[in-house]
Amino acid sequence: SRLAKLPSSRRAFISAFSGPLSLPPAPSPALLRRRSSVARMSAANSFDSSQQSAPGSSDDFIVAVDGPAGAGKGTVAKRLATAYGLAHLESGLLYRAAGLLSLRRGIPFDQDGRVAQLCETITLDDLAYPELRSDQAAQAASCISVHPSVRAALLDLQRRFAHFPPDGCRGTIIDGRDIGTVVCPEAPLKFFVDARVDVRAKRRHQEFVGKEMGMPFEEVLEDMKQRDKRDRERAEAPLVAAHDAVVVDTSDMTIDQAVDAVATHVDAFLRRRAEKMGSAQSAESVGVDPVREGGS
Numbered sequence: 001s002r003l004a005k006l007p008s009s010r011r012a013f014i015s016a017f018s019g020p021l022s023l024p025p026a027p028s029p030a031l032l033r034r035r036s037s038v039a040r041m042s043a044a045n046s047f048d049s050s051q052q053s054a055p056g057s058s059d060d061f062i063v064a065v066d067g068p069a070g071a072g073k074g075t076v077a078k079r080l081a082t083a084y085g086l087a088h089l090e091s092g093l094l095y096r097a098a099g100l101l102s103l104r105r106g107i108p109f110d111q112d113g114r115v116a117q118l119c120e121t122i123t124l125d126d127l128a129y130p131e132l133r134s135d136q137a138a139q140a141a142s143c144i145s146v147h148p149s150v151r152a153a154l155l156d157l158q159r160r161f162a163h164f165p166p167d168g169c170r171g172t173i174i175d176g177r178d179i180g181t182v183v184c185p186e187a188p189l190k191f192f193v194d195a196r197v198d199v200r201a202k203r204r205h206q207e208f209v210g211k212e213m214g215m216p217f218e219e220v221l222e223d224m225k226q227r228d229k230r231d232r233e234r235a236e237a238p239l240v241a242a243h244d245a246v247v248v249d250t251s252d253m254t255i256d257q258a259v260d261a262v263a264t265h266v267d268a269f270l271r272r273r274a275e276k277m278g279s280a281q282s283a284e285s286v287g288v289d290p291v292r293e294g295g296s
């Protein structure tokens with residue numbers, strides 16, 4: 001079987017979690033807010049996902065954070081989300097959920113039609129499972145994510161999230177591989193967070209230390225290299241910096257330094273936007289009111 005070919009640590013992991021995903025933890029208030037917001041989005045807005053981008057204003061406050069595994073995208077995005085009141089989506093979790101569900105249901109990774117069908121059923125509620133953080137889920141994700149039909153099946157959800165933040169959020173921040181290039185090419189703020197592969201593997205290895213899913217460093221490094229190669233070389237939505245993305249190499253930065261590097265650009269964007277809105281408002285206040293002009 002396919003599982004027999006996997007190293008023993010992975011077989012143990014997969015058999016421990018075979019069957020449907022284990023019972024979810026109680027949803028957090030944040031998850032519940034997102035769930036109701038997504039339900040509202042689905043009912044109210046329907047659009048053709050083959051379009052270049054979702055409807056919504058080009059003024060929407062959307063931050064795209066792309067880059068390879070372990071570069072610090074998620075960490076930076078999470079911190080910025082808190083600092084600026086943005087809703088955060090880790091788009092990789094969608095692909096991880098699709099990969100893990102395919103494994104558990106015995107759907108071979110090359111049966112893209114069946115995997116894409118599975119993707120249609122994935123919701124934001126499915127992203128809270130801790131198993132999705134495993135290396136096995138990451139590898140499965142990078143295998144199924146090469147298929148155009150699988151990517152297309154997950155596009156709509158990401159675009160809706162980008163343009164329709166939950167109540168109380170002033171915008172969205174999404175991290176992934178193709179957010180600035182494919183999902184939200186219209187995002188006014190794009191970052192490509194990068195780091196050397198040895199640094200990235202060390203960070204990821206540290207995360208696994210002491211956990212049940214611990215793996216030797218060499219295995220983490222090898223898996224990361226394989227994943228980088230698949231992500232960079234796939235024909236559809238490969239991992240590449242958008243032409244208008246700011247590249248931040250975090251190899252020799254602390255988390256605080258990486259967050260500051262990105263936040264500087266977000267602050268500048270917000271200042272520009274406030275100035276633009278300020279000058280539009282003052283132009284309006286000195287201009288002729290067309291309604292009153294026409295009506296009197």
Ligand SMILES: Nc1ncnc2c1ncn2[C@@H]1O[C@H](COP(=O)(O)OP(=O)(O)O)[C@@H](O)[C@H]1O
Nearest residue numbers: 069070071072073074075203250253254255258
């Ligand atoms: N600049 C940094 N310096 C040191 N460790 C970092 C840095 N950025 C992230 N990390 C750590 O590296 C690990 C991977 O970061 P993460 O944000 O999950 O990366 P990504 O989302 O790009 O895969 C996490 O444990 C995180 O705490």
Ligand SMILES: Nc1ccn([C@@H]2O[C@H](COP(=O)(O)OP(=O)(O)O)[C@@H](O)[C@H]2O)c(=O)n1
Nearest residue numbers: 069070091092093095141142145176177178
């Ligand atoms: N926008 C995205 C996000 C992830 N992915 C795929 O999903 C895998 C897991 O992504 P992730 O962001 O959760 O991985 P990490 O960077 O956290 O290790 C990647 O290796 C990609 O193959 C993608 O194709 N497009």
